[in-house]
Amino acid sequence: MNEHDTPATGSEVTPTSGPGAPVRLDQGHVVGEGGVPERFTNPGLPPHTPRMADLGEDAAKRAEKQVATLFGISMLGTVLFIVLYFAIDVEQTVFIPGIGLTSASNFALGVTLAMGMLGIGFGAVHWAKTLMPDEEIVESRHPMRSSQEAREGFVGTLSEGGSDAQLGRRPLIKYTLGGALGLFAVPLVVQVAGSLGPMPQKSLSLTFWNGGPSGPGEEPEFVPLRLVRDPENTPIKASDVTIGSVFHVLPEGLLDLEVHRLEEKAKAAVLLMRLDPDIIESQKELDWGYQGIVAYSKICTHVGCPVGLYEQQTHHLLCPCHQSTFDVTQDCKVIFGPAKRPLPQLAITVDDEGYLVSTQPFREAIGPSFWERGL
Amino acid sequence: MNALAARRRHPAAIAVLLVLGLFLTGAVYAAVPPTRADATTKALPAQTAEEGRALFRANCASCHGLNAEGRPTGNGDNIAGPALAGVGAASVDFQMGTGRMPMAAPGVQAPAAGAGEVKFSDADIEAIGAYIASLAPGPAVPSDEAVDPTKGDAAAGGELFRVNCAMCHNFAGAGGALTRGKYAPAISSTISDKHIYEAMETGPQSMPVFGDNNLTPESTRDIVAFLDTIDAAESPGGMTLGSLGPVTEGLFAWVFGLGLLVGCAVWLGSKAA
Numbered sequence: 001m002n003e004h005d006t007p008a009t010g011s012e013v014t015p016t017s018g019p020g021a022p023v024r025l026d027q028g029h030v031v032g033e034g035g036v037p038e039r040f041t042n043p044g045l046p047p048h049t050p051r052m053a054d055l056g057e058d059a060a061k062r063a064e065k066q067v068a069t070l071f072g073i074s075m076l077g078t079v080l081f082i083v084l085y086f087a088i089d090v091e092q093t094v095f096i097p098g099i100g101l102t103s104a105s106n107f108a109l110g111v112t113l114a115m116g117m118l119g120i121g122f123g124a125v126h127w128a129k130t131l132m133p134d135e136e137i138v139e140s141r142h143p144m145r146s147s148q149e150a151r152e153g154f155v156g157t158l159s160e161g162g163s164d165a166q167l168g169r170r171p172l173i174k175y176t177l178g179g180a181l182g183l184f185a186v187p188l189v190v191q192v193a194g195s196l197g198p199m200p201q202k203s204l205s206l207t208f209w210n211g212g213p214s215g216p217g218e219e220p221e222f223v224p225l226r227l228v229r230d231p232e233n234t235p236i237k238a239s240d241v242t243i244g245s246v247f248h249v250l251p252e253g254l255l256d257l258e259v260h261r262l263e264e265k266a267k268a269a270v271l272l273m274r275l276d277p278d279i280i281e282s283q284k285e286l287d288w289g290y291q292g293i294v295a296y297s298k299i300c301t302h303v304g305c306p307v308g309l310y311e312q313q314t315h316h317l318l319c320p321c322h323q324s325t326f327d328v329t330q331d332c333k334v335i336f337g338p339a340k341r342p343l344p345q346l347a348i349t350v351d352d353e354g355y356l357v358s359t360q361p362f363r364e365a366i367g368p369s370f371w372e373r374g375l
Numbered sequence: 376m377n378a379l380a381a382r383r384r385h386p387a388a389i390a391v392l393l394v395l396g397l398f399l400t401g402a403v404y405a406a407v408p409p410t411r412a413d414a415t416t417k418a419l420p421a422q423t424a425e426e427g428r429a430l431f432r433a434n435c436a437s438c439h440g441l442n443a444e445g446r447p448t449g450n451g452d453n454i455a456g457p458a459l460a461g462v463g464a465a466s467v468d469f470q471m472g473t474g475r476m477p478m479a480a481p482g483v484q485a486p487a488a489g490a491g492e493v494k495f496s497d498a499d500i501e502a503i504g505a506y507i508a509s510l511a512p513g514p515a516v517p518s519d520e521a522v523d524p525t526k527g528d529a530a531a532g533g534e535l536f537r538v539n540c541a542m543c544h545n546f547a548g549a550g551g552a553l554t555r556g557k558y559a560p561a562i563s564s565t566i567s568d569k570h571i572y573e574a575m576e577t578g579p580q581s582m583p584v585f586g587d588n589n590l591t592p593e594s595t596r597d598i599v600a601f602l603d604t605i606d607a608a609e610s611p612g613g614m615t616l617g618s619l620g621p622v623t624e625g626l627f628a629w630v631f632g633l634g635l636l637v638g639c640a641v642w643l644g645s646k647a648a
Contacts, residue, residue: 026384049646093609102613125643231534232594240588244578247589248538273583308542309553311581316554320542325554336554 077115427506463513527600
């Protein structure tokens with residue numbers, strides 16, 4: 001950084017003392033004296049400092065060897081990569097200090113590939129820094145506009161061609177050509193828009209609990225569905241659900257679906273808990289549950305993460321994504337976090353055999369807000 | 376000395392000094408750690424429910440009540456300790472065997488004790504378990520066969536773990552945060568298979584109960600087998616960074632990856648001479 005200490009040539013702001021003297025950065029705060037010049041002129045380039053390799057042939061030779069070594073490391077790394085790719089078993093592990101037990105193949109291939117690539121890169125940069133010319137050069141920018149004659153000549157050629165083709169005289173050709181070209185763009189747009197898939201229609205408001213598959217265009221007829229365990233796919237007896245336990249529940253039949261199983265699962269997942277009925281504060285929650293067994297949608301009303309973290313002592317349901325917290329004793333009211341609506345409750349009862357079944361589908365759309373939901 | 380005086384004003388000098396100071400403090404702390412106070416009375420081994428009751432009254436009753444009926448703190452709805460009728464011997468074995476009980480101080484979380492810091496002998500814990508089990512029926516301590524991971528199906532256990540456990544305990548059992556300072560602990564290899572099984576059976580602290588009516592004993596054993604498998608699994612990527620997913624991995628990439636790129640850019644832009 002020596003060149004910064006010598007004043008640049010051709011400058012108005014270079015007195016070494018008095019107003020306007022350059023202030024060294026390591027002098028701390030210096031109060032200015034108001035000696036600002038009218039305008040700053042271009043200080044020009046700092047004086048060129050020759051490098052070691054410019055001055056001595058020995059240094060240049062040394063730099064040459066260094067660059068060649070770096071390129072040599074690259075070659076070595078690449079050859080090693082090819083050898084180790086075949087030599088090391090993929091399953092083999094090795095202990096590397098600082099990294100721990102890791103895959104030997106991953107580590108060896110990573111290191112040799114880094115040698116191969118960084119060797120070229122570092123070699124090229126070192127070459128440029130030590131041996132390639134480093135004289136600063138100023139190149140002026142030239143106007144890019146063509147000369148007036150050339151521009152007029154081009155316009156003349158173009159309009160001459162147009163009139164030779166009788167474009168002006170035969171407008172029918174002009175308009176039909178325009179129409180043909182314009183229409184030709186439509187198939188492209190249709191393909192792109194068409195491949196976005198069908199509109200969601202009512203599928204965002206329906207779930208499998210409505211009685212069956214609820215994809216776009218499907219409007220299932222309601223039938224009571226048994227609550228089954230996920231992933232075992234076994235129905236749940238009310239007597240199985242003890243106080244403090246939590247079941248991850250799906251509607252019966254969902255896991256047997258051949259197509260769109262994950263889409264349905266993402267809407268129909270339900271969390272089943274049993275609380276002491278005395279601590280439930282909402283009458284609607286009690287009515288839609290069965291002896292303190294309550295079922296709530298597991299899909300967060302904020303952005304649709306699965307709300308699965310149930311604390312059995314505080315009866316809080318926590319969403320792991322953004323910490324929205326729902327109080328199960330208060331009909332899953334939001335007590336913390338960004339969610340705006342309580343989790344929708346699924347009304348349940350028991351059937352003749354004692355298994356839990358739904359009595360109605362969700363009464364509102366589950367999950368986060370969407371355009372047509374209106375909320 | 377002259378060179379040192381010249382470097383003293385270098386902008387990095389303060390940072391280097393700070394790092395050196397931190398390392399020194401850490402090294403001294405590691406070499407001379409503060410010792411813990413130990414005020415437990417070592418109880419005599421006891422076998423029966425009757426002796427368990429005596430141990431319970433001496434060690435647990437201040438929070439759980441003289442007859443394990445639970446005690447309020449007198450501060451709102453807060454309880455010092457819940458009633459214990461029906462929690463079963465499995466709950467006692469888990470809570471005391473992992474050192475969660477007796478709690479050192481009331482708090483939102485009952486942390487497990489470290490290795491070798493469990494205050495009670497197995498015989499004492501068994502006696503207190505027998506006493507608690509005599510109050511009302513509850514889950515018993517599982518047999519060795521019930522928790523034998525070699526008899527479980529780790530693949531099925533993995534699926535059950537991801538549905539039932541992973542939302543709190545993390546996909547790799549690394550644990551995670553709950554509300555208001557509580558957390559789901561990491562399920563590391565230091566926790567015995569028996570204690571994992573008992574935790575699912577009894578639902579300690581914030582954890583819900585995954586009893587035999589929810590997850591069958593075979594499914595519970597499958598989960599134990601799965602957790603053993605991921606303990607034994609080697610990490611092909613080297614450092615796991617806590618198995619916390621994109622948070623730690625992103626931080627690592629930002630700090631080291633970007634740092635490396637910035638360093639290269641500075642080197643490229645600097646003058647050779």
